[in-house]
Amino acid sequence: MKIAIIVKTAITDSKVYTVHKNKVTYHTDNLFLSKTDKAAIEFALSWIEKNGGTVDAYTFEKGVLADRVLHEALAMGVDNVVKFSGVDINDPLQENYITDQFINYIQKNKKDYDLILSGYNTNSDILSAYIAQKLDYFYYDYVSAIDTKFNYESNLGKGKIRGQYKLPAVISVLDMINNPHLPSFVKLHNALTVPVTDIKVNKNNNDESQIIADQKKHKKVIFDLNKDPNSVQELVDLLKDDGILK
Numbered sequence: 001m002k003i004a005i006i007v008k009t010a011i012t013d014s015k016v017y018t019v020h021k022n023k024v025t026y027h028t029d030n031l032f033l034s035k036t037d038k039a040a041i042e043f044a045l046s047w048i049e050k051n052g053g054t055v056d057a058y059t060f061e062k063g064v065l066a067d068r069v070l071h072e073a074l075a076m077g078v079d080n081v082v083k084f085s086g087v088d089i090n091d092p093l094q095e096n097y098i099t100d101q102f103i104n105y106i107q108k109n110k111k112d113y114d115l116i117l118s119g120y121n122t123n124s125d126i127l128s129a130y131i132a133q134k135l136d137y138f139y140y141d142y143v144s145a146i147d148t149k150f151n152y153e154s155n156l157g158k159g160k161i162r163g164q165y166k167l168p169a170v171i172s173v174l175d176m177i178n179n180p181h182l183p184s185f186v187k188l189h190n191a192l193t194v195p196v197t198d199i200k201v202n203k204n205n206n207d208e209s210q211i212i213a214d215q216k217k218h219k220k221v222i223f224d225l226n227k228d229p230n231s232v233q234e235l236v237d238l239l240k241d242d243g244i245l246k
Contacts, residue, residue, distance in 0.1 A: 001047060001048065001051050001052060001053030001054075001114050001115070002053055002054055002056075002111060002112060002113045002114050002115075003044045003047060003048070003053060003054070003055045003056070003113060003114065003115045003116075003117065004055075004056050004057075004058060004106070004111065004113045004115070004116045004117070005037065005040050005041055005044055005055065005056070005057045005058070005073070005078065005116075005117045005118065006037075006057075006058050006059070006060075006102075006116070006117070006118040006127070006128070007033060007034070007037040007040075007041075007057050007058070007059050007069045007070070007072075007073055007118075007119070008033075008034055008037060008059060008060070008061055008069060008089065008119070008121070009031040009032060009033065009034060009061055009065050009068075009069055010031070010032070010033070010034030010035060010036070010037075010119075010121065031065055031068075032068065032069070032072065033068075033069045033072040033073065034119050034121065035119070035175040035180075036118075036119025036120050036121065036173060036174060036175045037069070037073075037118070037119035038072075038076070038119070038175070038180040039119060039173055039174070039175045039176075039177050039178050039180055040117040040118060040119045040173050041055070041057070041073055041076050041077070041078060041117075041180065042076070042178050042179075042180040042181065043117065043146060043173065043177060043178060044078075044115075044117055045076070045077050045078075046148060046178075047115070047148050050148050051148065053114075054079045054080070055077070055078045055079055056078065056079060056080045056081070056082065056111070056113075057069075057070055057073040057074075057078045057080070057081045057082070058081075058082045058083070058084070058102065059081075059082075059083050059084070060083075060084050060087055060089040060098055061083070061089065062085075062088070066083040066085070066196070067083070067196055070082075070083060070196050071188070071191045071192055071194070071196075072183075072188075072191070074191035074194050075183035075184075075187040075188045075190075075191040076180070076181070076183050076187075077183075080197070081194070081196050081197065082105075082196070082197040082198075082199060083196055083197070083198055083199065084098070084101060084102070084105075084199045084201050085198055085199065085200050085201060086200055086201040086202065086203055087101065087201050089127070092126075095126055095127055095130060096130060098127065099127060099130040099131055099134060100134075101199075101201050102131065103131065103134055103135060105199055113168065114167050114168050114169075115167060115168065115169055115170075115171065116128070116131060116132075116135075116137070116168075116169070116170045116171070117170075117171055117172075117173060118170075118171075118172050118173070119172070119173060119174075119175065120141065120142065120143075120172045120173060120174050125141055125172050128141065128170050128171075128172045129141070129170075131170050132169075132170035135168070135170070137168045137169050137170050138165065138166045138167070138168070138169040138170070139169065139170050139171075140152060140154060140165050140169060140170075140171045140172070141154065141171075141172040142154045142155050142156055142172065142174060143155075143171055143172065143173045143174060143177065144160070144173075144174045144176050144177065145176075145177060146165070146171070146173065146177050150164040150165055150166075151163075151164055151165075152164070152165045152171075155174065155176075221238070
């Protein structure tokens with residue numbers, strides 16, 4: 001049994017972002033492996049314990065975050081870790097490109113995974129769907145219960161779907177599928193010494209979102225009743241022009 005897990009960080013700490021005088025600061029020190037990914041790893045390890053095989057972890061996170069989540073995955077018990085550098089998993093325009101890079105890598109290296117897991121979140125679920133479609137794998141998402149006897153339950157907004165999943169498959173799981181174990185400090189320490197395979201991806205400028213600032217300078221108007229008795233009416237007229245008042 002060959003299992004791959006796509007891991008990422010999750011914002012679980014309110015101190016990840018701080019705001020001061022209209023400036024937003026991003027604190028990566030407060031970002032760690034997501035709870036849903038920990039649950040996915042725990043399930044993968046239970047599969048391997050009963051049936052044998054290997055578990056590989058992949059990430060598309062950037063810089064120190066990539067190393068952090070992969071070292072956490074190693075401490076939990078995965079066998080190999082790989083990061084893809086040069087892509088932005090949070091850019092919706094890059095999702096298709098990232099999928100192609102991932103598939104090219106696993107096919108080139110003859111990975112032939114029976115199961116690809118990912119903890120659910122908005123970005124990873126779209127990526128998981130792309131991977132399943134391009135590999136022609138079965139796809140299951142919002143999975144809230146799953147076992148090694150192929151039984152699963154998907155927790156949808158208006159109900160639940162129960163059945164048996166088929167392999168090869170891509171499965172996106174919720175954190176309620178199990179209670180992941182906490183790795184020891186010794187395992188965490190040892191994981192830091194394991195090398196991370198770094199796949200450097202060429203930047204695809206054709207499919208990259210850009211933030212374009214509004215360069216338009218808006219006219220500043222001061223309404224002073226002491227100087228202009230008609231200023232109230234002028235303010236009302238401007239608000240109507242902008243669609244704020246009708």
